[in-house]
Amino acid sequence: MSATSIQTxxxxxxxxxxxxxxxxxxxxxxxxxxxxxxxxxxxxLGETAAVDRERPVAYRHxxxxxxxxxxxxxxxxxxxxxxxxxxxxxxxxxxxxELAELPASYVEVIRRKRKKIIAKAARKTAGRTKKLKxxxx
Numbered sequence: 509m510s511a512t513s514i515q516t517x518x519x520x521x522x523x524x525x526x527x528x529x530x531x532x533x534x535x536x537x538x539x540x541x542x543x544x545x546x547x548x549x550x551x552x553l554g555e556t557a558a559v560d561r562e563r564p565v566a567y568r569h570x571x572x573x574x575x576x577x578x579x580x581x582x583x584x585x586x587x588x589x590x591x592x593x594x595x596x597x598x599x600x601x602x603x604x605x606e607l608a609e610l611p612a613s614y615v616e617v618i619r620r621k622r623k624k625i626i627a628k629a630a631r632k633t634a635g636r637t638k639k640l641k642x643x644x645x
Contacts, residue, residue, distance in 0.1 A: 524608040529585050532602070536580045537610040538590065542568050544604045577615040593619055 527538065546564040578590035578598070588600045588607070593615070600607070 522611045524610050527607045527609050529602040532583050534580050537577045537615045538607040539575050540571055540605050541608045542570050542606045545569050577610050
């Protein structure tokens with residue numbers, strides 16, 4: 509099963525779906541929905557007298573880059589080796605990360621936009637380089 513598409517009056521919308529670890533496949537695009545982090549209670553501000561100060565406490569958190577497409581390169585549960593759209597690799601532990609599948613159409617929009625941004629920055633840099641060379645003469 510893949511992400512669901514919904515047709516509206518103006519455009520096609522897609523809905524990502526949560527993935528069970530056994531549903532993760534090489535070639536899929538995923539994103540991190542939530543992560544489980546552990547902190548020792550002595551880092552907390554406030555009342556912690558009821559718990560051991562050294563015992564880690566787990567809590568769920570939504571990362572700032574949630575929605576960032578990650579392409580699955582390899583799966584060896586509980587580990588998933590991924591790369592982002594810039595080609596930077598990472599290893600995820602599905603015991604600590606809840607993943608959702610992203611449709612290819614969503615990823616393609618992001619890739620096209622990033623290519624335009626990179627091309628614009630390259631043109632801007634090339635223009636600055638030409639100006640510096642002219643000044644150096």
